Every structure is written in structure tokens, then in C-alpha cells.
Amino acid sequence: MRLWQPVEVARGIHQIGPHWARVTVITGGREVVLVDTGWKGGMGMLKSGLKALGLAPDDVGLIVLTHYHPDHSGSLNRMAEATGAAVAVHSEEASILTGEEACPNPFPNRLLAAASRPVVDRLYGLPCAVDLELADGDLLPVGQRVQAIHTPGHTRGSTCLLVADSKTLIAGDALQYRFGKLRPPSRLVTQDMRQAEESIRKLSDFDFDTICFGHFRPLRGGAKEALSRLCHRIAANGPVRA
Numbered sequence: 001m002r003l004w005q006p007v008e009v010a011r012g013i014h015q016i017g018p019h020w021a022r023v024t025v026i027t028g029g030r031e032v033v034l035v036d037t038g039w040k041g042g043m044g045m046l047k048s049g050l051k052a053l054g055l056a057p058d059d060v061g062l063i064v065l066t067h068y069h070p071d072h073s074g075s076l077n078r079m080a081e082a083t084g085a086a087v088a089v090h091s092e093e094a095s096i097l098t099g100e101e102a103c104p105n106p107f108p109n110r111l112l113a114a115a116s117r118p119v120v121d122r123l124y125g126l127p128c129a130v131d132l133e134l135a136d137g138d139l140l141p142v143g144q145r146v147q148a149i150h151t152p153g154h155t156r157g158s159t160c161l162l163v164a165d166s167k168t169l170i171a172g173d174a175l176q177y178r179f180g181k182l183r184p185p186s187r188l189v190t191q192d193m194r195q196a197e198e199s200i201r202k203l204s205d206f207d208f209d210t211i212c213f214g215h216f217r218p219l220r221g222g223a224k225e226a227l228s229r230l231c232h233r234i235a236a237n238g239p240v241r242a
Contacts, residue, residue: 006049009218010166010210016049017042018040024170024212025053027164030143031061034085035161035170036038036214040074040125057082061140063176065075065089066172067155069106069189070123072214077126088132090142090150092157099127104155106189128170134159151203153196154185162206169223174199175230177216182226184234197234204231 006014012028021038023046032055038046047057060083065073068089076097080087087097095101103124105113119180132141136150145164151174152158161170173197176183185196204227211223 006053007031007218009212009220012164013166013168013212014049014053014220015212017045020147020215022212022214022216023049023122025050025055026142026146026161027053027055028144028165029146032059032065033140033142033146034060034079034083036066036072036172037063038077039071040123042075043078046075047082048081058084060085062132062140063087064140064148064159064161065093065097066160066170066174066214068093068103069155070103070120070125073097073174074123074125077128080128081123086131087128088134089130090148090157090159091135092152093135093155094130094133097128097130108189108191112188131164149203149206150219151196151199153192153194153199154190156191158196158199160203162208165209166210168210168212169203169206170212171203171214174203174212175211175213175227177211177213177219177236182211182219182223182230184230200227201231202233204228 006016008014014025016023017038023038024035026033063085107113133149138148140146147162149160151160154173158174160174173185190196211219
């Protein structure tokens with residue numbers, strides 16, 4: 001399978017891209033929604049993936065970022081220009097995307113942050129206007145029920161999206177799915193693990209069968225039960241190694 005070949009996750013939801021940067025496409029409302037844009041330089045892959053779905057870039061009406069990390073925002077500026085779409089992100093991170101605030105280094109460890117800074121700075125795309133600053137519980141203006149859930153921890157503005165019609169949670173990096181097991185986000189690039197685990201418990205209040213991730217194959221069927229088991233492991237054993 002080619003890297004850009006879309007994979008259907010649930011009715012009206014596809015993912016484009018390889019393991020290291022998955023972009024989610026939501027159709028079925030009055031506008032097509034793109035969730036994240038992948039690494040800088042990934043425009044060709046995104047356009048090919050949209051074409052395979054029978055879509056052109058200007059069919060995209062809204063781009064939503066789950067968080068600012070460069071593997072999710074690197075192609076944002078170019079994709080916003082190509083599509084003419086509005087851009088949405090949690091209000092906590094809007095100033096990062098617009099360039100009013102310097103892009104934080106993803107590594108909370110100071111030594112790793114210092115060592116990686118020259119490379120990481122080159123991975124971020126150009127600043128981009130933000131049209132919609134999201135808050136917890138907001139519904140996207142797209143003609144179907146897609147709810148923003150603020151899940152801070154991985155970053156301060158990390159946001160998941162719940163697509164009600166297909167009972168699908170788009171989790172970004174708030175969760176991982178490795179070796180057949182649901183896990184918290186990676187400690188290596190998570191700002192506050194305690195807060196991230198509180199956000200995982202928060203997600204257990206919502207109803208979903210499927211989870212899409214930023215870097216792993218989807219978890220189809222039994223997703224809420226898997227999240228409940230993760231919450232029990234956190235409660236019983238303290239922080240879970242991720």
C-alpha cells in the first residue's frame with residue numbers, strides 16, 4: 001500500500017499517511033474536515049490522499065489541529081493556503097501557530113531540548129492565521145456533531161475530537177496504541193504526565209467504539225472498554241510506563 005493511500009476507519013472517517021504522521025479526514029457534514037497536517041513537506045502525500053477519496057484541496061473547509069507539535073502542524077501553513085480552509089486549534093496554542101509565541105520544544109527534558117533545538121526549529125512550518133480558537137466542549141461548525149474535548153498533558157492545548165455519528169474518538173497523541181495495548185502518551189515528548197493521565201480519565205466519560213491515533217493503527221471496536229482498562233491500570237499501579 002502506498003503511504004498516502006487512505007484507510008477507512010469508520011463511516012465518513014479516513015486516515016492518510018504512514019505510521020509516523022497520520023492525518024484524519026472527516027466527511028459527511030457540509031464541509032470536509034482535515035485533522036492535523038503531518039510533517040512539513042507532506043503536501044504531495046496529502047493531496048494524493050484526498051484525490052484517492054475523490055476530493056480536491058478546495059473541498060476542505062476546516063483544518064483542526066490536535067496540538068502544535070511539528071509532526072502534526074508542519075504542513076499547516078501550506079495546506080491552509082492550498083485549501084482556503086479555516087484553521088482551528090485550542091485557544092491555549094493559537095499564539096504558537098500564529099507566531100506570536102515561539103514554538104516550544106517538544107522535549108520536556110532540558111538536555112534533550114537543548115540538543116534537539118537546531119533540528120526541531122527547522123521542522124516547524126511558517127506561522128498561520130487561526131480562525132477558530134477552540135474551548136472544551138465546543139462543537140465544530142461543520143453540519144454534524146463533532147465535539148472538541150480539551151485533553152491537556154501531552155501539550156497544554158491538546159485536543160481530541162469526538163465524532164458522534166460514527167462513535168469515533170480522534171485522539172491525536174493523547175493516547176498510544178502499541179503492541180495491542182492502549183497506553184498514555186510518550187513520556188519523552190509529554191509536557192505533564194500527571195495531567196495527561198487525568199485527561200485519559202476524562203475521556204472515559206464519553207461514548208465511542210473506535211479511536212484514531214496520530215501515529216498508530218486505529219483501534220476498532222471495544223475502544224471504550226480498552227480505555228477503561230487503562231484507567232484501572234493507572235489507578236491501581238500509578239503512572240503507566242509509556
